[in-house]
Amino acid sequence: MAKPKVATTSLAGCFGCHMSVLDIDDRILKLVELIDFDKSPIDDIKQLTVRCLVGLIEGGCCNEENVHVLQEFRNHCDILIALGDCATMGGIPALRNTIPLKECLDEAYRNGPTVYNPSGKIPNDPDIPLLLNKVYPVQEVVKIDYYLPGCPPSADTIWTALTALLSNRKIDLPYELIRYD
Amino acid sequence: MGVTLRTNTKKIVIEPVTRVEGHGKVTIVLDERKRVVQARLHIVEFRGFERFIQGRPFWEVPVLVQRLCGICPVSHHLAAAKAMDRIIGGEKLTPTAEKIRRLMHYGQIFQSHALHFFHLCSPDLLFGFDADVAVRNIVGVAAKYPELAVQGVMMRKYGQEIIKATAGKKIHGTGAVPGGVNKNLSIEERDSFLKDLDQMVRWARGALKIAKDYTVSKLEELAPFGSFESNHMSIVRPDGAMDLYDGRLRAIDAQGQKIFDRVDCQDYVDYIAEEVRPWSYMKFPFIRSLGPEVGWYRVGPLARVNTADFIDTAEAEAERKEFMAVTAGKPNNLTMAYHWARQIELLHAIEKIGSLLHDSDLQGSDLVVKGERRAEAVGIIEAPRGTLIHHYKVNSQDQVVMANLIVSTTHNNEPMNRAVEKVARDHLSGVEITEGLLNRVEVAIRAYDPCLSCATHALGQMSLTVELLDHQGRVLDVKSAR
Numbered sequence: 001m002a003k004p005k006v007a008t009t010s011l012a013g014c015f016g017c018h019m020s021v022l023d024i025d026d027r028i029l030k031l032v033e034l035i036d037f038d039k040s041p042i043d044d045i046k047q048l049t050v051r052c053l054v055g056l057i058e059g060g061c062c063n064e065e066n067v068h069v070l071q072e073f074r075n076h077c078d079i080l081i082a083l084g085d086c087a088t089m090g091g092i093p094a095l096r097n098t099i100p101l102k103e104c105l106d107e108a109y110r111n112g113p114t115v116y117n118p119s120g121k122i123p124n125d126p127d128i129p130l131l132l133n134k135v136y137p138v139q140e141v142v143k144i145d146y147y148l149p150g151c152p153p154s155a156d157t158i159w160t161a162l163t164a165l166l167s168n169r170k171i172d173l174p175y176e177l178i179r180y181d
Numbered sequence: 182m183g184v185t186l187r188t189n190t191k192k193i194v195i196e197p198v199t200r201v202e203g204h205g206k207v208t209i210v211l212d213e214r215k216r217v218v219q220a221r222l223h224i225v226e227f228r229g230f231e232r233f234i235q236g237r238p239f240w241e242v243p244v245l246v247q248r249l250c251g252i253c254p255v256s257h258h259l260a261a262a263k264a265m266d267r268i269i270g271g272e273k274l275t276p277t278a279e280k281i282r283r284l285m286h287y288g289q290i291f292q293s294h295a296l297h298f299f300h301l302c303s304p305d306l307l308f309g310f311d312a313d314v315a316v317r318n319i320v321g322v323a324a325k326y327p328e329l330a331v332q333g334v335m336m337r338k339y340g341q342e343i344i345k346a347t348a349g350k351k352i353h354g355t356g357a358v359p360g361g362v363n364k365n366l367s368i369e370e371r372d373s374f375l376k377d378l379d380q381m382v383r384w385a386r387g388a389l390k391i392a393k394d395y396t397v398s399k400l401e402e403l404a405p406f407g408s409f410e411s412n413h414m415s416i417v418r419p420d421g422a423m424d425l426y427d428g429r430l431r432a433i434d435a436q437g438q439k440i441f442d443r444v445d446c447q448d449y450v451d452y453i454a455e456e457v458r459p460w461s462y463m464k465f466p467f468i469r470s471l472g473p474e475v476g477w478y479r480v481g482p483l484a485r486v487n488t489a490d491f492i493d494t495a496e497a498e499a500e501r502k503e504f505m506a507v508t509a510g511k512p513n514n515l516t517m518a519y520h521w522a523r524q525i526e527l528l529h530a531i532e533k534i535g536s537l538l539h540d541s542d543l544q545g546s547d548l549v550v551k552g553e554r555r556a557e558a559v560g561i562i563e564a565p566r567g568t569l570i571h572h573y574k575v576n577s578q579d580q581v582v583m584a585n586l587i588v589s590t591t592h593n594n595e596p597m598n599r600a601v602e603k604v605a606r607d608h609l610s611g612v613e614i615t616e617g618l619l620n621r622v623e624v625a626i627r628a629y630d631p632c633l634s635c636a637t638h639a640l641g642q643m644s645l646t647v648e649l650l651d652h653q654g655r656v657l658d659v660k661s662a663r
Contacts, residue, residue: 012226016251016352022300023351025338026331032320063226092248095233104229108464109457112231112585113450113572115464116473117457125460127208127223152251152352181353 013059264560270552271360277545292340299333421490480567
């Protein structure tokens with residue numbers, strides 16, 4: 001029987017949640033006996049190829065590309081997990097939600113003490129995605145099945161949740177694994 | 182899909198760039214005769230940290246800004262803490278505080294370089310640039326070279342455990358506070374690290390040997406690969422030694438002549454500027470005195486081994502000499518030499534960890550100092566990927582009122598673009614897009630170990646499709662990664 005597939009992606013996150021997946025350390029060798037990774041930043045597979053059992057989403061949505069990828073994951077994954085605080089509630093990137101986007105762009109590309117920008121233009125090429133007005137948590141865009149809190153969720157949290165799902169058990173996280181820092 | 186037609190040109194788009202920890206997108210534009218006229222690495226996301234941390238209390242910053250990047254959070258944590266040390270006038274740390282921070286930092290360098298080498302790069306080195314996509318990852322390495330994969334995993338774990346012991350958490354810790362640290366290292370923690378130290382040193386030597394043998398044995402093939410002459414920049418200790426935690430800025434040209442030297446980090450703004458270009462959210466730094474055209478430079482392991490006069494740990498210094506001998510003592514400008522230089526630093530980091538663990542100052546209890554308050558400060562550190570600059574102004578209400586961040590990968594923006602263009606020119610021919618070509622572009626980018634997430638203070642992911650169009654917009658070839 002083919003192994004179930006797990007796909008992962010990082011949207012408007014910092015990659016810390018992906019690093020926390022790697023912090024399961026040598027258990028990763030056990031994990032790949034149970035599953036196959038589909039599209040993920042840790043391999044070279046760039047498109048979701050088949051139906052996946054689990055999709056792990058790090059980060060919220062801060063640009064149009066994030067929204068497309070998130071929808072692609074929802075369409076291809078049976079179970080979608082919001083991994084970490086940014087996916088769950090926008091996280092630190094959502095601090096910009098209280099500030100007009102233009103002010104953030106001006107600070108980075110016009111006002112900074114080392115900025116050299118004779119034309120005064122802010123990056124706007126068609127090859128870079130449009131920014132959203134705000135940073136959105138993923139459940140405001142698609143239906144999410146599970147939330148794993150933490151910045152990042154600890155490796156044990158991720159391991160416990162994944163192995164429970166893979167063996168069709170209820171996810172039972174002890175109190176100390178449910179935390180938001 | 183980002184295919185844009187231009188008059189008499191063809192445009193190839195590669196996205197996302199995987200296994201580079203963060204995200205980018207490559208476009209290659211061809212003219213009518215199928216020659217590469219332009220190649221660009223676009224950084225596709227933007228966060229806005231510089232603006233939205235304004236108004237936050239300064240003591241929160243070391244914990245907050247590391248959320249720029251979960252791959253090397255310790256670097257941001259420490260660069261911000263170093264700046265805030267100065268804000269509270271506590272930049273002269275107690276021996277315990279400075280050594281705990283250094284231990285944290287070398288733990289970070291060790292885990293990051295191990296991660297990059299084993300998890301992200303070893304597939305290229307072990308399987309070649311044309312290998313099947315299905316095996317080009319750490320799982321493929323584990324299947325064919327199980328011992329090596331386990332070493333990579335355990336070395337990363339060792340570094341992560343050091344970070345946890347000094348910062349409180351493996352990712353996004355809280356150990357450094359303005360003026361010092363909030364804990365020392367217990368005897369039990371120290372002994373648990375000493376127990377595995379010899380093993381880690383042996384494995385680091387082994388990793389370095391793989392990178393060295395690979396580079397030396399394939400020197401002719403690798404020499405032109407994505408390579409070009411450039412300036413190099415890093416901080417160095419006042420006596421010219423490699424120092425990844427603290428020092429003064431030095432920049433050299435491709436021949437090794439100094440452009441500036443022993444510049445006080447507080448004055449970085451007089452020496453470096455960043456050009457904004459419309460097609461990338463990542464800016465393009467350059468040395469002010471040389472201007473944006475020729476003033477760009479490289480940072481990171483290759484630049485650091487080139488700029489340092491020597492390394493103050495014995496084994497790494499012997500390796501540095503061997504490295505420099507290949508180019509007769511001149512700076513090495515090979516893109517693929519980054520891997521070798523990075524593993525020299527891996528060995529240096531574990532040597533440093535070893536000597537720190539034997540220092541009883543780590544068990545001291547004098548952790549925090551403060552002095553006369555300042556309104557503005559700069560903190561600079563050598564992160565795994567290169568020079569990291571944090572610059573803040575703080576008002577009398579303790580609020581941040583200005584922040585300027587130049588992260589490691591940003592310094593390497595122009596070099597990465599040059600590397601992509603070089604590879605595209607050398608390896609793209611006709612209308613056939615091969616997996617090998619695509620991966621070669623990524624191999625060149627990967628050599629710089631770009632942490633694109635923090636470079637734009639951002640990241641995201643897209644799906645890879647490459648389309649080749651003729652000048653009338655007809656599709657000649659379409660390739661996906663799988």
